Amino acid sequence: MLGMEHFPGQSQINIMLKRMDKESVEQLQNIHHELFMNYSSSVYSTDNIVIDIDQSGLVANAKSYEFDQK
Structure with missing residues (x-):
């Protein structure tokens, strides 16, 4: 779809997150909504649906960064 x-690496995701603005967030919301509506069987549920998108930080240091340098 994208x-x-x-899937992008951690450094590419960090760059993307730092550059996000209001329009980018709206685009991401639209992508999430479209994927949810097309692929979730929960769409027909009458119960509350909680969608947990993992926002935990990724720990990266020294050699774990792509193209790392001292």
Whole structure:
């Protein structure tokens, strides 16, 4: 759906997050909504639905960064 060959690495995700603005957040919300509506069987539920998108920080240091340098 996003036209990516593979999922981006941590450094690319950090760059994306730092550059996000209001329009980017709205685009991400639209993508999430479309995926949810197309692929979730919960769409027909009458109960409250909680969607947990993991927002925990990724710990990266020294050699764990892509293209790391001292």
